[in-house]
Amino acid sequence: MLKRLFGNTAVSKEVIIKSPVSGKYVDLTDIPDPTFSEKRMGDGFAVEPDEGKIVSPINGKIVQIFPSKHAIGIKSEEGLDILIHIGLENVSLKGIGFEVHVNEGDRIKTGDILIEFNLEEVVQDSMCAVTPVVFTEGSQVVKMMREEVSDLIAGDTEIMTIKVKS
Template sequence: MLKKLFGKAEVSIEAVIKSPVSGKYVDLTDIPDPTFSEKMMGDGFAVEPEEGKIVSPVNGKIVQIFPTKQAIGIKSEEGLDILIHIGLETISLKGTDFQVYVNEGDKVEAGDSLIEFSLDEVLQEAECAVTPVVFTEDSQVGKMVHEKVSDLIAGNTEVMTIMVKT
């Protein structure tokens, strides 16, 4: 899609975002943490996980793995910056019970395993296990279309389509 803006052509590329974890869809505004619910980090969605396995929601590249292993950053092949954050207040777990299968700079495809974690441990030790998926650069995000889904399967269920501004 092309649009003229101050004499320059603005191009948008469609990115399909799949669920990174199996579970129930949660609207970002329903998360009990204002950093996410008020979209301070960006827009997106969340999942109440039913298992402790995170997969890539897109084809792209790993750009950041947090030292505490509870969050990972991906740049989609369309250029969209995505943050997946496992649970709320999980930084206190200090990476215990998190197994990371990728490294910064690795290329990944939708459905590739990224992180496994103990869901029981997160449920016991953290505020909650809800996993936000946030598009951290507002300037990249154009039109967002949410699919009407509630039960999500990791790497399979298409949750939304985003027109990524390039």
């Protein structure tokens, strides 16, 4: 009877997204790459990094590490798929200057070190170290609420709360 009265409403879970890297908040639409700025891969945000250390923004699991080590896919405990992409147009580095600290299938906690990289090499090679954080499965997202922050501390600063379908 409740189903008839209230329809088929999906229950949602909240995921708090913390910054994966210390630096300055950048709106995704301001990134000089249409793949990200036009949200072709999904909605999200970006960070202009101050340092070369990426940490987990959530509790979850490593689902993919790109062979060039510049990007990593993770899934939150609540089921949200997240891509962290270090810099733009830097596949030509072929993983040089990147040190991955996790493996596919690893369980991770917020703040765990995922990747360390040479910030100067990334900037020199790609001219842009901005790091997009994208929620790749838009159908999972019910609502996104952004915190009004600009200076970010890796693993500490809350950037967004995402409501996801359960």
